[in-house]
Amino acid sequence: MDTNNLLNHLVTAVLVIDSNLQASYANAAAEQLLGISIHKLTELPLTELIQNLAIDAKVLRSAIDSHQGLTVNTTQLLTLDGQHHTVDLTLVPLEVGVDELSLSILELRQVDQQRRIHQQLTLDAQQQAAQFLVRNLAHEIKNPLGGLRGAAQLLSKELTDAHLKEFTTLIIEQADRLRGLVDRLLGPQKPSQHKVLNIHMVIQKVLNLVNLTLPAHIQLKQDYDPSIPDLPIDEDQMQQAILNIVQNAIQALEPRRSGEILIRTRTAYQVTIGAVRHKLALVLSIIDDGPGIAPELVDTLFYPMVTGRKDGNGLGLSIAHNITRLHGGRIDCNSAPGHTEFTLTLPINREQEASQG
Structure with missing residues (x-):
């Protein structure tokens, strides 16, 4: 079986890199993740192929030089074309000869979708709980607010002094403003006709x-x-x-x-x-x-x-x-x-x- 062809069928990005972070091999998933051709991936060090990786390059170099494995979960990767990714990073040392450069397999597994699904489900649950609390509070505000506005209207009809009527007008205006705020808090709650x-x-x-x-x-x-x-x-x-x-x-x-x-x-x-x-x-x-x-x-x-x-x-x-x-x-x-x-x-x-x- 062709090992290279097998690695190209993986969804995980795989690169073989030395302590200078120079890749000698990259599979098709690495090309897709980084948005760079495989030919270019093996020409330049990793630091020049990405905008940012939330792991210091010194840490990677040190791990490769000392033949130490490294695992970092949910780290941020920013590619040259401005794409943000969340990846699980794994560095596995390779056995090499005494006079050969230290090499390691670098695996970058995208977890954007899993992380996004988890965040969305959590956000939706928290959002609905917050909206439930806000809706209940809004309804409790609307009832006395309506009574307050009605009382101000009745009082305004009884007053003959224009100066005093200014105060009832102010009460009505502020009650309407609060009513508008409460209505915005409630917002649309049901699917409408699309x-x-x-x-x-x-x-x-x-x-x-x-x-x-x-x-x-x-x-x-x-x-x-x-x-x-x-x-x-x-x-x-x-x-x-x-x-x-x-x-x-x-x-x-x-x-x-x-x-x-x-x-x-x-x-x-x-x-x-x-x-x-x-x-x-x-x-x-x-x-x-x-x-x-x-x-x-x-x-x-x-x-x-x-x-x-x-x-x-x-x-x-x-x-x-x-x-x-x-x-x-x-x-x-x-x-x-x-x-x-x-x-x-x-x-x-x-x-x-x-x-x-």
Whole structure:
């Protein structure tokens, strides 16, 4: 059996490297993971083939020189083409002759999907628990708020002094403001009637609205895949979800002298969302080159009332997450200084798959 052909059928990236991190062999999975041809993989050291690996190159060199094995779980890999991956890394020393260079097998196994599924299930469970608490609290607020507003209206009718009426008007206005906030907290809770629409038409309506107040130093760019088929969505809800994320990006860029927001659409095949696998999905990415999201906020980013801005109410991303969930999709975020990417993944053929199942 051809060993090289066998290794090329593995889904795990395999490289044979020396203490200079120079590869003498790489399989097809390594080529696909790093986005670099096998010929180039064996020409340059690993440090020049990737942007970043969350393990110091000195640690790898030391392990190879001392013939020590090394295992690191769920480490971050950033490739030259800007792709973020989560990988399990294993370094296994090879037996070589006395005068030969120390060699090790480096295995990089992608765990992005498993990690994403686990994170999504955990996030959905926590999000639903938080929304349940918020909904109960919101309902408890609405009842006395309605009574307060009604009492202020009755009192206003009895008053003849215009100066005193100003106070009842203030009460009514503030009660209405709080009612609006409570309604936003409740948000959409049930799937609405979806229509089959072109996602780019929906995005363009959002951008037309955003352009009315867009600061001059921020550029909006589009990178669309025109071959994406129409998909079943609630137009108003999806506009709201996209608008919330774009506005967040604008607010992150406002203090800077220049900034760019990229709206990108692609298709993805055989995508798992939650516990369901879909043949075809839309991947909508909203990317900005702002300062990034504070690390302490990343795990709770989509919770209600969580925000990193002093004047923020923390509802925009929570509502976007809920709308995406109601469409059978998921929302992910990758953020680092200079690159924050929100990705909405929506099944394109969800209704057809449901009918076939």
